[in-house]
Amino acid sequence: MNQDTQLLAIDSNPPVQNADAPEPTTEAAPVNPLTLIHRLLRGRYHWAIILGFVFGTGGVLAGYHFFEPKFDSIGLIRIKPTVDDPMNPREEVMQMYEQFVRSQVILVKQPRIILAAMETETWLKTNRGTTGDREAVIKFTEALEAVNTPRTEHVVVRFTDTNRVVARAGVTAVLEAYDEIYGEVKTNAITRDLNLIQEQKKSVLSNLRTVEGKIERLTSSHGGADNLRSEYTSRKNDLEYLERSKRDLTLDIDTHDLVASEHDTDTEDGGSRIDDLYDLARNDPELDKLLNDRSNLQRTLQQLLVDRGKNHPRVKAAFGSLQVVQQQIDARASGQRGAPYDGAPDDGDGSLNPADPPDLAMARMRVKELETLIKQVREDVTSLGKKQDQLASHEAEETRYKDQRTNFLNREQSLKLQTFVPGQIEIAATGSEPLEPSVDPRTKYMPFFGFVGAVFGVGLMLLRGLLDHRLHDSADAQLSMAQARMLGVLPHLPDDLSEPEQAGIAAHCVHHIRALMQLAPDGRRPQVYAVTSPASEDGKTSLALATGLSFAAADYKTLLIDCDLSGGGLTDRTNAILRRKIGQILLRDGLVSAAQLDEALDRAENTPGARLGETLINMGHISEADLNSALSLQEHASVGLLDCMAGESLDDCVFATGITGLSVLPVGSARASHIAKLSPAGVQRILNEARETYEVIIVDTGPVQGSLEASIVSPLADGVVFVVSRGNDRPAAERALSHLDQIGAKILGIVFNRAAESDVRAISFSNASSQPPVDEDIDRPITERTKREHQSASRFGPIARAVASYSQGSESDQDEAEAKES
Template identity: 35%
Template structure:
């Protein structure tokens, strides 16, 4: 027993549809497997699936096989020879590409509508009576096959038809039409191509001549040559040299103008040297420098300061320096206006004239350079156009030569290698393929119809359906479908074993508690919940558990009706209420009854406490006022409301006077009080309630008991069980589990509840099999399942016997306290 069999409680916010956990006694992987789900759908219906699948298979295969026929194939071959003019073609690769392209063109031509119309218009084809409508043309094209085996010179023309003679005629018609159109088309194409190429050659030659004339006009007429690159390079050199001279003159002019703008202050020696246009200052500076070198040479020779030659050289140096200084000072002191007429002013003027001349010359040279450069670019562009046209002219001339070289070979390049052959046998037989496809589709359709019907059928058909519908709720067990006149010992043993297993799981769910109360309910009436209640009562009693059956189905009342038992108020209590006897007199009569075995009413009469008339009235009142669940809920002692069932340890709290309209007067507090008192007096309390959620008393009871057992049966709608579980979860009830009733023997075997001694082929004798099914009056009231449990317990020696004392069909304590 796993932990999954423990009591599970679900809150109202947990809808059943969102439960994702696998059922406790199922396999989570199987639940996710589509094959297992399909098996569950088809269980018990495989014969229908196979039957409809076979009908669909035959219905799809036979018509397709009979409405078709094998096709015959005739093949003709066209040879396209490889042409290699050595004078024209240079590389084999280029020719191979052209050859393949030519073959593809011929294949397209063989499939063209013009050729097909010509072939279908031939007399042999017309003799077949096929016609030339658009529909026939489409069929003709569908049957025609044109293909080229790689790396060959051959084109295969094939035709498929159900008539082998028609296939051969079609191939010959295609070949004849191709020969006729190819000769006609080739002649026209050759003439057109040659005319086009000759026109293109003349046009290219004229364009080349015109371009050469333009080149001569742009270069040779003016410059005497068409190669202007050297002339352009010389112009570039002249422009560069002129730019350099102009830049130097502008630097000198800037220096002279800067010196002329200084009205006051001496000028520097370097400035005067630039402004002096007479050259006198340069002469003086050169003489001074010469004297300085002379003095240095004499001193280097070791001449002393008193030497006459050294002194004369020093005097000349000083005189030269004074002359330079006086010239610079006199040049600087001259007024700005007077400087215009000075050598410096004349130098500035000359520099300006030189700058103007060089700038004009540079502009002329640049203009000439641009004109020559533009002419040069125009001539180069024209030369490129001439080269391009000369290349194209060369290609055209080569193509013309090639075409002339091939004229003698084209006549034999394409030939009919073989005409249409006579088909010796069918090329393909589509009947088998179509019949297989039709049969598969029909078989799958028939199978799918059964699967669809099974998927739409939302009834329980097996225990696996119950497992998949209840989600994580425990499947307590299965109950086999038993006949009312149960007589087979093996069936009885199987049913009893199933009930004992359910009882064992409920006892385990109580864990450490010694006493517990369970409610037995169902989604709808007629599922067998009352039978299960009675059978579980017998099972608990056989396990030495003092058990109370409570009939709380105020509408159905099946438990009370099936057992046909009623509880009556004790005779002593009736006489006491009437004031005829007191408590001491009743106690004295009870002691005498235990000793003598007489009824208490007879003893009270013998003792003189009551008369015979009083006794008869009390017995009538006892029979007319049955006790039951309403009295217990109203506060009556539980012992006064219950009755014995004839099974040792098993008692019943019947309906009594309760009717359906009493359901509105029930209260959870009264039910809680009753169950609390019942738990004190009994080890196990089994409450048979009405269906949920339709029964008001069932909802109240489910909230107060220790666990709820939901009974579903084969053939019941799944949504009803799901609705019941959701309702119980919303109440906060403890769902002990689900019992699947009216199960087949296969479901019982698959659930693993079949005893080993009655397994197919089993020989074990360690599990007791009853030798006969009991049929006494007490056991027969519990139905076939209850009888099976009683028989099993009796055969096992559990001693499920009737109580000694009053007969169960007599009023309780009719004469005894």
């Protein structure tokens, strides 16, 4: 081997991978926006710079010509804050000064002032239009501005125009018109305002007198408004007291009636008198407490009767409690009077006395009197309440009219004072011609439009790149498919391969790819490789054949499997047409037995120049017609992938390429219509059998899109090499790679085919391959083996031929040694 090949050779005894080791997961790194822009502009930078400069310059010129600087001319109107009153030698501060200043600001921009200004001689000299031109009036109004700075005595009048002379003429004309008509306007306005205020004041005073008369009539019978309010409060309190007294008496009477309804008795003097009990309770706290308890129980019993009815258990329980308390009261009262009490009720039958004592009769009469009083007092309260509401409404109106009267008096005084102000307003400055523009939009818009133009020019190229879905270089492919590493590139070679330097670079590219294929990211050493691509004609067959030659050159026993049933490119490149043996055909058709075939094989091997068919005829096992029929079948019966899947031995289906260490399992007679016979189990069986014989197995599958072979073989391989070519559709390649990832394929990396010279120069070993090794071995003898391998490699294509020719230096050392020994 030469030095370069030794550097790329890998140990032929790869370590065994731990089956329990988890599969590494490769996540795509986030795309840098600058990297994305670089990808879109790759190869278009010069156009982006040119268009950016052209459109940027156009934007600057547009910003300069489309926008003009504006000049401001300023005039001042001074308004004195004091008032000169001839009746008062002292100066007084003008009332509502700020409001007056704001009114003058509005007055300056009134149509009457503007139209008068446009008719002045100063403005007519500018030839910018008169009052008959509506557009000119609108522009004049938009150019005029009047403002007052807070806490100052001046109204600033500003006129803006692109011509400094016109700006000065505009502000001067406005001030002349304002000064000319100000006196008339001011006098008329003051007179009009005074008349209006006086009329409004008369109306307010009339309303005020009317409201005061209503208040007088409403409160005269009560001695005034305060007495009316006191009387209303007093009668309202009386009503509450009477209603409370009636409620208490009614409660006592209802309770007594309830007791009478429950006990049928005719006693007239039983029970304790109410007035006597309360007299006794003044000196007996215990009796007073019992009377309070009876009162509470009576209220509870009355409420329960309303809510539940007299037959409800809770009503009966409350009534029983009331009886117990009444017995305690009677016993206590008897003790106080000195009469014996034996624990029985006073009526002798254990019940309360329902007869009406004199105090209850008086209570009933008192209730009727209270009802009459309550009715009368409620009527008084209602009448007084209405009067109080009317009084409140009249007093609110009175307050409002008094406030309006005060306001009108102040305004009337202010306007009367203004009639004695002959020099309150003066023109402080008539405006001057501006030296510098107040606003120059060109300084802002020229850079802006220049930037927009430059961005637009570059944006056109970005849009061009965005719409271009093709892969242009390896960096473009690596950015689009960042989840997989870049194994290397393959240069674009001519078919004749006339340049030795190109052959050397291509060979080193292949050896570099082969080395990275063996160095998997997870540290394992794959044995079975699947080579696929997004679409056909991307160079996957050339890469499979070239890497097979590279593995063979590194002393790996290599098997190439053509699993592209539609294309069969690997079989065509290697011319791997393997015919079925004549003995197998005769044995399969039953023309000979196995023993006869073995006997004929032994005789043919021991007889120089003898053939198996002739030997079988001579032995009388078959006829010449049988042999011709078998030979005809042999001509049309090629052996390959499907035969091996059907159960035939792998060794009987493998084709020797003529390159040491490199064999091919051709596609055989399989075509696209036989895809249904391809199964994962059959492919797995072939791979398992091949692992026992070969150190490296490379499977050339069909493209991911449009075929089934890649989806079947890729998950079964130790690693998948994904080939993309310059000019491929980027979205299609991304979808194909994503599909492989979804079905569980182990992606070893990407190979970029038909790379430009710049991509190849980016590879670090490109300089090392600038001199082909054939120059070093030019004087070496050419052996029969070298000639034979040259003839075999001549049909492999430019990439594979480059690898084969670049490997001659390493193999010629072995040939020279063999020649010397012979």
